[in-house]
Amino acid sequence: MSSDATASAEVFDYVVVGGGTAGNVVAARLTEDPDVTVCVLEAGPSDVGDDNVLQLDRWMGLLESGYDWDYPVEPQSSGNSFMRHARAKVLGGCSSHNSCIAFWAPAEDLDAWAAGGCTGWTAEELFPLYRRLENNDAPGDHHGRSGPVKLRTLKGADDPCGNALLEACAQAGIPTTPFNTGKTVIRGANWFQINSDENNVRQSSSVAYLHPIMGKRPNLEVRTGVRAKRLVFEGKRCVGTEYLDPDQIHTRTVRARREVVVSCGSIDTPKLLMLSGIGPATHLREHGVDVLVDSPGVGENLQDHPEGVIMWEAKQPMPTRSSQWWEAGIFYDTEPGLDRPDLMFHYGQVPFDMNTARHGYPTTDNAFCLTPNVTRARSKGTVRLRTRDFRDKPMVDPRYFTDEHDARVMTYGLKLARRIAEQPALSGWAGAELAPGPDVRTDDELLDYIHNTHNTVYHPACTVKMGADDDVFAPLDARLRVKGVEGLRVADGSVMPDLVTVNPCITTMMIGEKCSDLLKGDAR
Numbered sequence: 001m002s003s004d005a006t007a008s009a010e011v012f013d014y015v016v017v018g019g020g021t022a023g024n025v026v027a028a029r030l031t032e033d034p035d036v037t038v039c040v041l042e043a044g045p046s047d048v049g050d051d052n053v054l055q056l057d058r059w060m061g062l063l064e065s066g067y068d069w070d071y072p073v074e075p076q077s078s079g080n081s082f083m084r085h086a087r088a089k090v091l092g093g094c095s096s097h098n099s100c101i102a103f104w105a106p107a108e109d110l111d112a113w114a115a116g117g118c119t120g121w122t123a124e125e126l127f128p129l130y131r132r133l134e135n136n137d138a139p140g141d142h143h144g145r146s147g148p149v150k151l152r153t154l155k156g157a158d159d160p161c162g163n164a165l166l167e168a169c170a171q172a173g174i175p176t177t178p179f180n181t182g183k184t185v186i187r188g189a190n191w192f193q194i195n196s197d198e199n200n201v202r203q204s205s206s207v208a209y210l211h212p213i214m215g216k217r218p219n220l221e222v223r224t225g226v227r228a229k230r231l232v233f234e235g236k237r238c239v240g241t242e243y244l245d246p247d248q249i250h251t252r253t254v255r256a257r258r259e260v261v262v263s264c265g266s267i268d269t270p271k272l273l274m275l276s277g278i279g280p281a282t283h284l285r286e287h288g289v290d291v292l293v294d295s296p297g298v299g300e301n302l303q304d305h306p307e308g309v310i311m312w313e314a315k316q317p318m319p320t321r322s323s324q325w326w327e328a329g330i331f332y333d334t335e336p337g338l339d340r341p342d343l344m345f346h347y348g349q350v351p352f353d354m355n356t357a358r359h360g361y362p363t364t365d366n367a368f369c370l371t372p373n374v375t376r377a378r379s380k381g382t383v384r385l386r387t388r389d390f391r392d393k394p395m396v397d398p399r400y401f402t403d404e405h406d407a408r409v410m411t412y413g414l415k416l417a418r419r420i421a422e423q424p425a426l427s428g429w430a431g432a433e434l435a436p437g438p439d440v441r442t443d444d445e446l447l448d449y450i451h452n453t454h455n456t457v458y459h460p461a462c463t464v465k466m467g468a469d470d471d472v473f474a475p476l477d478a479r480l481r482v483k484g485v486e487g488l489r490v491a492d493g494s495v496m497p498d499l500v501t502v503n504p505c506i507t508t509m510m511i512g513e514k515c516s517d518l519l520k521g522d523a524r
């Protein structure tokens with residue numbers, strides 16, 4: 001150990017606040033060095049032995065459950081004001097809650113981060129980190145074979161409807177194309193890769209990184225059921241955090257000798273920074289929070305993948321077993337000249353009426369659906385404090401569909417989904433269209449339906465973005481350090497300058513890998 005403190009004392013070399021997707025990666029990598037002590041503070045319970053969390057096919061049951069922070073959105077002028085943002089409250093964070101669709105980010109996304117001032121974040125520099133984290137069953141030299149996170153390629157053996165869908169896509173000019181080869185798929189469809197093992201145990205950051213070492217590394221302490229209230233500073237140096245003990249009464253402090261890493265996710269990280277005095281000064285003062293750093297970008301730039309749904313009654317029985325019920329997807333370019341797809345669909349083997357049933361759209365148990373999402377949405381929102389009480393949910397305002405681009409891509413998506421369903425290959429499967437239904441035809445009607453019923457792919461990100469040193473709207477520099485203070489970094493989905501085009505969980509783990517490299521490099 002680097003000093004007299006042992007792993008059970010209240011002083012550690014590093015404190016990781018939030019035992020989620022990225023935070024656990026940071027903790028696991030740092031404690032590879034037995035002389036480095038790390039304490040992870042996670043508000044939710046442990047996932048060890050909890051099949052509700054570990055068995056991937058049960059993931060939809062976690063939505064709005066006790067494992068969910070379940071954030072409402074502020075009333076939306078152009079979007080669905082009933083929509084809720086699921087955010088996991090359990091060790092592993094959203095990687096313990098999600099559907100484990102596993103993608104490497106397109107090289108173009110990462111290169112754009114670097115071009116925007118994030119030195120060290122090109123695809124060439126980051127692809128080796130994806131390789132390091134994965135143990136992938138896909139062929140070729142592109143993939144890692146010995147990382148902690150198992151990725152497997154789905155094959156659709158038990159889903160004739162899904163196979164008919166891929167055939168229908170091909171009939172509609174969308175070829176069956178392998179994913180995750182390192183070449184960006186602009187137009188193509190296929191079965192996904194997922195991060196779950198052969199027994200369908202999810203390969204969350206806790207399963208893959210923490211379970212093998214918990215209780216085995218004396219330099220790692222994982223505390224669950226503890227909620228950070230506020231970061232602790234001495235002058236401008238972050239020296240630890242206050243947290244609410246599981247007894248829900250006492251406030252304790254844990255200190256970091258070297259650095260604190262905040263990994264609470266794209267909604268709770270900006271909240272914790274703002275409660276600690278780092279954020280837009282006027283907003284902090286309005287809530288009676290003393291300003292430590294006027295950082296106007298904290299809680300700004302909220303980006304997401306808004307998602308619509310189109311659902312058909314199935315003419316034949318749909319599968320009764322599945323890895324996670326959303327096993328295939330489609331990428332598409334809605335205008336010429338794009339270097340990345342601007343539209344994606346997930347194919348659901350199940351009805352998805354969470355946002356349509358309340359509006360009276362019919363539903364059934366035997367249905368399938370396509371959910372178009374806007375992969376490079378331009379509507380940007382905010383996360384703000386509701387009050388200065390750490391127990392209050394923050395104000396999440398994604399401002400969905402306030403940019404016309406997003407509305408155009410989404411309506412294009414609904415029409416393209418109908419075109420796919422009309423292909424001969426799906427004639428034996430696509431029955432009545434349940435939502436939005438055949439009467440909803442014009443762009444205005446489709447948009448009205450979307451505004452009332454859209455969901456999210458649950459990818460909120462970018463609210464504490466990294467950027468160039470002189471970018472005042474980037475609260476972090478490219479080494480993930482919070483500008484204006486010392487001893488404090490952020491590692492989670494909030495650091496992305498722009499949301500990746502694809503499902504972001506594996507990229508968020510990669511951010512954890514990168515953060516651990518930066519910390520190790522700077523500690524030398």
Ligand SMILES: Cc1cc2nc3c(=O)[nH]c(=O)nc-3n(C[C@H](O)[C@H](O)[C@H](O)COP(=O)(O)OP(=O)(O)OC[C@H]3O[C@@H](n4cnc5c(N)ncnc54)[C@H](O)[C@@H]3O)c2cc1C
Nearest residue numbers: 018020021022043093094098100101228265493503504505
């Ligand atoms: C329902 C759902 C389905 C999804 N499906 C997919 C998918 O199939 N593929 C994909 O790539 N992505 C998917 N995503 C998105 C992906 O899982 C997330 O973008 C990613 O996991 C976020 O990681 P993070 O590290 O930013 O935050 P998180 O993983 O959410 O980690 C934050 C952690 O911090 C904890 N925390 C928060 N506040 C405090 C506090 N004050 N004190 C202590 N701890 C705190 C939280 O409890 C949580 O454990 C999905 C997300 C959801 C919610």
